Amino acid sequence: MATxxxxxxxxxxxxxxxxxxxxxxISSVLLAIMFAAAIFAPQLATQNPFNIAELExxxxxxxxxxxxxxxxxxxxxTDVQARDVYSSILYGLRLSLIVGFAxxxxxxxxxxxxGLLGGFLGGIVDxxxxxxxxxxxxxxxxxxxxxxxxxxxxxxxxxxxxDAAIYVLILAIGLTNWVQYARTVRGSTMVERQKEYxxxxxxxxxxxxxxxxxxxxxxxxxxxxxxxTINLGMAVLTEATLSFLGVGMPATQPSLGTLIRIGNExxxxxxxxxxxxxxxxxxxxxxSVNLLGDWLRDALNPKLR
Amino acid sequence: MMHPDDxxxxxxxxxxxxxxxxxxxxxxxxxxxxxxxxxxxxxxxFTIQRGQTxxxxxxxxxxxxxxxxxxxGLSRPSGGSIRFEGTELADQPAGKPAQLRRRMxxxxxxxxxxxxxxxxxxxxxxxxxxxxxxxxxxxKRRKEVDRLLEFVGLSAADGDKFPHEFSxxxxxxxxxxxAISTKPEFLVCxxxxxxxxxxxxxxxxxxxxxxxxxxxxxxxxxxxxxxxVNYISDWIGVMYLGRLVExxxxxxxxAKPQHPYxxxxxxxxxxxxxxxxxxxxxxxxxxxxxxxPPGCHFHPRCVHADARCKAQMPDFIASATGHARCHxxxxxxxxxxxxxxxxxxxx
Numbered sequence: 001m002a003t004x005x006x007x008x009x010x011x012x013x014x015x016x017x018x019x020x021x022x023x024x025x026i027s028s029v030l031l032a033i034m035f036a037a038a039i040f041a042p043q044l045a046t047q048n049p050f051n052i053a054e055l056e057x058x059x060x061x062x063x064x065x066x067x068x069x070x071x072x073x074x075x076x077x078t079d080v081q082a083r084d085v086y087s088s089i090l091y092g093l094r095l096s097l098i099v100g101f102a103x104x105x106x107x108x109x110x111x112x113x114x115g116l117l118g119g120f121l122g123g124i125v126d127x128x129x130x131x132x133x134x135x136x137x138x139x140x141x142x143x144x145x146x147x148x149x150x151x152x153x154x155x156x157x158x159x160x161x162x163d164a165a166i167y168v169l170i171l172a173i174g175l176t177n178w179v180q181y182a183r184t185v186r187g188s189t190m191v192e193r194q195k196e197y198x199x200x201x202x203x204x205x206x207x208x209x210x211x212x213x214x215x216x217x218x219x220x221x222x223x224x225x226x227x228x229t230i231n232l233g234m235a236v237l238t239e240a241t242l243s244f245l246g247v248g249m250p251a252t253q254p255s256l257g258t259l260i261r262i263g264n265e266x267x268x269x270x271x272x273x274x275x276x277x278x279x280x281x282x283x284x285x286x287x288s289v290n291l292l293g294d295w296l297r298d299a300l301n302p303k304l305r
Numbered sequence: 306m307m308h309p310d311d312x313x314x315x316x317x318x319x320x321x322x323x324x325x326x327x328x329x330x331x332x333x334x335x336x337x338x339x340x341x342x343x344x345x346x347x348x349x350x351f352t353i354q355r356g357q358t359x360x361x362x363x364x365x366x367x368x369x370x371x372x373x374x375x376x377x378g379l380s381r382p383s384g385g386s387i388r389f390e391g392t393e394l395a396d397q398p399a400g401k402p403a404q405l406r407r408r409m410x411x412x413x414x415x416x417x418x419x420x421x422x423x424x425x426x427x428x429x430x431x432x433x434x435x436x437x438x439x440x441x442x443x444x445k446r447r448k449e450v451d452r453l454l455e456f457v458g459l460s461a462a463d464g465d466k467f468p469h470e471f472s473x474x475x476x477x478x479x480x481x482x483x484a485i486s487t488k489p490e491f492l493v494c495x496x497x498x499x500x501x502x503x504x505x506x507x508x509x510x511x512x513x514x515x516x517x518x519x520x521x522x523x524x525x526x527x528x529x530x531x532x533x534v535n536y537i538s539d540w541i542g543v544m545y546l547g548r549l550v551e552x553x554x555x556x557x558x559x560a561k562p563q564h565p566y567x568x569x570x571x572x573x574x575x576x577x578x579x580x581x582x583x584x585x586x587x588x589x590x591x592x593x594x595x596x597x598p599p600g601c602h603f604h605p606r607c608v609h610a611d612a613r614c615k616a617q618m619p620d621f622i623a624s625a626t627g628h629a630r631c632h633x634x635x636x637x638x639x640x641x642x643x644x645x646x647x648x649x650x651x652x
Contacts, residue, residue: 195419196414197419197420197421199377199413199419200411200419200483201421201432202399203377203399203411204400204432204433204437205400205401205437206432218421218423218424219421219423
């Protein structure tokens, strides 16, 4: 059974499309490397950049090892506080991906639930949800995220700002991105709920929530996967933007965006490595996620086969 | 007190359903348009005896599928009554009351849409048994699924597959297995063969007759295919624009059609015996159901129509063979037609 399932997956259209697409292969290899780096950051890092005891100030502002004055101990150099850039990137990548994934999951859960509810119930519930979504969509995403961020920071006491920063970010980005899921799911739900298998379920006494979650939801999840993939890149980027603007992750727990902000401050004093390397990793991450999402969208689109 | 087997299993009387097609309130206010309703079903009466098959035939849009949905509770009647073994169902939603709805099931037209594409076949067939708690134990339920699959001509191993792995005819067998899983007595079949190839149609019809014989099922069969209807029915009801225009035993209706519309329908069946028959072919299309013609809905297409037909709706009263809704039949204005060669064996 297990082998036949594996064989079926291997021979499926999607797997074939994946194997023959250079873009998909390269971007997924890059992503796999970055995921592994993020997961095994404590093992791969040469130093814990958050542990002040490990930082030696005479090692600060060292260039990468191949530049004169660099040291093999610090592969990509160090910043003004003697933190190893390579290790900081590993931990920063980790935080960026955690925020990205968590906010995508939050947005998907909110969007799928509201979309299912609106599409299934119709009428005034549907109208209320969709008009609210339209209003939200008319603002730039970063503005909404800034707003949610600001409100959350206003409510929380300042002493908790640093600890709560990651949750505030997830909330802000999640509450910004659910509209796309809701619209897509609502459209598919309205198509599915007319189908005869839904009528058959009603005849057999299945309740509204039962039909919504057991019957309709599995049939509207295809497009959600594509949106979620593309949205992961967006979420990482939004997080980086917020952190770069100084309202995201604090300097004591830097994400990629925070690292870029810190590096940016010292760029004109010639310390280019502190800003260039985190930026390159961020670009590679978002680019691979988006390319993979584009491929997935095309591969799942029956009109392009 | 009547013996329960003597009274009809299903009694439908005065069944009505109208759909509101009105524009939104604001548009009506600005455009000064009236509310608009379409009477999809407009006063339908029939009864079905236990173990028999009643077929409803008619063109697309005549309301025959709406009748099926009203009976199963998928749509709420605007009026009239639906009694199953004497219990009123018109005000009950689908699936309720459970102990009664368990005994009524439905087979749908489109075998590609009636099975959830993301569910395995075993789960699809087991759903009614689980929901109506006829087989609460999962192990026994699975055994029953295997038995049902073999009963409808599939194999027990097919339970682990998904619907897309089957052909249209096989899917319809799965649909039938789901419908009979709760041991129902009454099945509504909404054009169960019209999406299938002719050769597969015959297999499915034979399976349904076999089921009727072995399980003593009662069918309400909806179709526009007269050859299929002729094969499976005991009684036939002909519908036109939401009304039943003729109701008679199957053999009688094919041999001695009373209503001009029934004759028109039978003329559409290509048959070599009709070569010398008088063809009463009325011109025209089915009228718009939102604004049906006054009087008899059929009069614009009927060669026998006179002033009375245009003004007064005929009642549904006894005819030579059953019931008919036609002034000409009741007044004896229609030429008695030669008995048609029976269509039996056309399938």
